[in-house]
Amino acid sequence: MHQKSESLAQQVASLESSATTPIALAERSLQRASQCVELNAFASLSEPVVMAQAKEATLRRQAGRPLSPIDGVPIAVKDNYLTKDYPTTACSEALPLEPRGVDATVVANLRAAGAIILGKTNMHEWAYGATNNTSNIGPTRNPHNLDHITGGSSGGSGAAVAAGIVSAALGSDTGGSVRIPSSACGIYGFKPSYGRASRHGVLPLSWSLDAPGPMTTNLEDMAYLLPYFFGADEKDASTFGARPFQACSNAQAPKLIKLTGAGLERANEVDKAVNAALLTSGMLCSEWDLNDVDSYFSAWETILHCEASAYHKHLFQKNPSGFSSVTRAHLEAGTRLTGVELLEAQKLRSRLLDVLLNVLPEWDALVLPTLPVVAPKQGDDWQEFGGKKVSTQDSMTWFCWMGNLAGLPCITLPVGQSDSGLPIGLMLMGRPNQDEKLLDIATKFERFMLHPALNKK
Amino acid sequence: MEADLELTVDQKERIEATLQRIRNGLKIEQANVFEEPAHTFNAEVFNASEK
Numbered sequence: 001m002h003q004k005s006e007s008l009a010q011q012v013a014s015l016e017s018s019a020t021t022p023i024a025l026a027e028r029s030l031q032r033a034s035q036c037v038e039l040n041a042f043a044s045l046s047e048p049v050v051m052a053q054a055k056e057a058t059l060r061r062q063a064g065r066p067l068s069p070i071d072g073v074p075i076a077v078k079d080n081y082l083t084k085d086y087p088t089t090a091c092s093e094a095l096p097l098e099p100r101g102v103d104a105t106v107v108a109n110l111r112a113a114g115a116i117i118l119g120k121t122n123m124h125e126w127a128y129g130a131t132n133n134t135s136n137i138g139p140t141r142n143p144h145n146l147d148h149i150t151g152g153s154s155g156g157s158g159a160a161v162a163a164g165i166v167s168a169a170l171g172s173d174t175g176g177s178v179r180i181p182s183s184a185c186g187i188y189g190f191k192p193s194y195g196r197a198s199r200h201g202v203l204p205l206s207w208s209l210d211a212p213g214p215m216t217t218n219l220e221d222m223a224y225l226l227p228y229f230f231g232a233d234e235k236d237a238s239t240f241g242a243r244p245f246q247a248c249s250n251a252q253a254p255k256l257i258k259l260t261g262a263g264l265e266r267a268n269e270v271d272k273a274v275n276a277a278l279l280t281s282g283m284l285c286s287e288w289d290l291n292d293v294d295s296y297f298s299a300w301e302t303i304l305h306c307e308a309s310a311y312h313k314h315l316f317q318k319n320p321s322g323f324s325s326v327t328r329a330h331l332e333a334g335t336r337l338t339g340v341e342l343l344e345a346q347k348l349r350s351r352l353l354d355v356l357l358n359v360l361p362e363w364d365a366l367v368l369p370t371l372p373v374v375a376p377k378q379g380d381d382w383q384e385f386g387g388k389k390v391s392t393q394d395s396m397t398w399f400c401w402m403g404n405l406a407g408l409p410c411i412t413l414p415v416g417q418s419d420s421g422l423p424i425g426l427m428l429m430g431r432p433n434q435d436e437k438l439l440d441i442a443t444k445f446e447r448f449m450l451h452p453a454l455n456k457k
Numbered sequence: 458m459e460a461d462l463e464l465t466v467d468q469k470e471r472i473e474a475t476l477q478r479i480r481n482g483l484k485i486e487q488a489n490v491f492e493e494p495a496h497t498f499n500a501e502v503f504n505a506s507e508k
Contacts, residue, residue, distance in 0.1 A: 193500065194500060195499070195500075292485055294481070294482045294485065295482045295483065295485040296482075297482060298478065298479045298480075298481070298482020298483050299482070299483070301475070301478070301479050301482075302479050302483065305475070305479075325465065325467065325468060326468075326471065328464075328468060329464075329467075329468040329471040329472050329475075330471075330475070332464065332468070332472050333471070333472045333475040333476055336472065336476060337476070337479065341479070341480070341483060343494045344483050344494070345483065345494075346494035347492055347493070347494040348483070349494075350492065350493075350494065350503070351492070353500055353503035354503055357503045357504050358503065406500060407500035408500065431504060432500035432501040432503070432504055433500075433501050
């Protein structure tokens with residue numbers, strides 16, 4: 001069911017040359033969605049809502065007054081972003097099925113640019129898990145093989161892009177939720193630096209770890225979308241110092257460090273694909289054995305559960321049966337952690353940043369596989385790799401949580417596939433607030449990986 | 458949580474496993490035990506090379 005759609009850049013070019021119209025793009029997305037119902041990618045999708053937006057965009061284009069280059073491009077939105085014309089449920093029974101009448105800042109920015117908000121995508125309940133198997137509308141399925149999971153929590157967005165329903169979708173990322181399904185579905189995902197992109201109107205999981213981000217079919221499209229994410233938003237205090245997006249193309253001979261060590265094991269086929277990509281790219285890359293990974297992971301988990309429990313306290317009190325059994329257990333665990341433990345976790349957070357930014361030799365990007373395994377089979381609860389037996393849930397966040405704990409910008413790009421044909425992704429992490437440089441490094445990395453001769457010039 | 462809910466055996470086991478794992482991780486002694494925690498989270502302030 002995997003089908004690469006036109007990229008967002010191709011859709012923009014077709015609209016600008018009048019080779020297509022927003023109505024035609026919307027009809028194509030709706031038709032493709034109806035061919036892909038087995039993926040269970042959407043929580044809400046309404047033809048009248050979509051076509052009303054498409055007609056308005058088409059009229060603007062016909063009058064020669066598009067609101068922006070992306071005016072008339074359909075974009076799918078994860079079901080934890082508030083949208084004025086669709087319900088926002090976070091795929092939980094605890095929230096009402098009525099639209100709230102307001103848009104999250106990123107959605108409002110895209111709508112003001114004329115993008116068609118196609119529908120709301122399936123997700124792991126409250127984004128509190130990374131498999132996408134716990135959802136009030138059932139699990140999503142991987143377009144590369146329906147018997148495998150998409151990963152999550154933005155699994156519906158990953159499936160919708162990989163199946164060619166849309167060229168781009170929105171996700172949110174607390175421990176990898178943009179990057180995990182992007183990697184498992186063979187697409188591109190970007191988690192911005194903490195405080196660079198507005199979280200306003202994206203239902204929180206853990207407010208000091210959460211970041212909204214785009215998921216696309218290529219890297220070029222990130223530059224079209226990131227301007228609608230970045231910059232100060234008076235409704236999100238974490239963004240008060242945020243710069244707007246400013247494209248960068250001057251990353252010269254970037255230095256990469258591949259992180260290894262206990263707690264960062266990966267399956268052989270994954271390591272092989274990542275090493276092959278690094279070698280082919282010809283970019284300078286050294287290796288660093290990171291110590292104390294388990295303690296940093298515990299810090300991430302402490303902050304996650306404490307903040308999630310605090311955020312959900314009132315809703316849980318009011319409607320406990322609206323939360324799934326596993327989510328209830330997570331929330332209960334959060335309340336049993338002490339204030340001292342939370343502060344110890346914050347201390348470890350500072351230490352990880354100090355180690356990554358000041359103890360490691362000079363670097364421009366850190367390299368890890370995005371996932372230690374390819375997309376697991378539906379129903380498989382355990383994964384074995386590198387001599388470890390790990391729950392499928394933990395295997396999904398295995399590398400990704402570090403970017404959230406440290407607040408670093410992260411990007412995943414596909415670099416190969418397993419013998420079984422499932423995608424393998426490579427993750428690059430940049431220095432804080434150097435999101436544009438990271439995108440430039442990723443673009444060059446991919447160009448050299450695909451065309452090694454270019455790096456020899 | 459305050460909601461008076463009967464927890465299932467599976468939930469109790471998950472909670473116990475989560476707390477045990479977290480506490481094992483947190484107790485790993487760090488080099489400077491007198492360090493202060495982050496009061497506010499701003500990753501960029503740690504970027505010494507940028508200062």
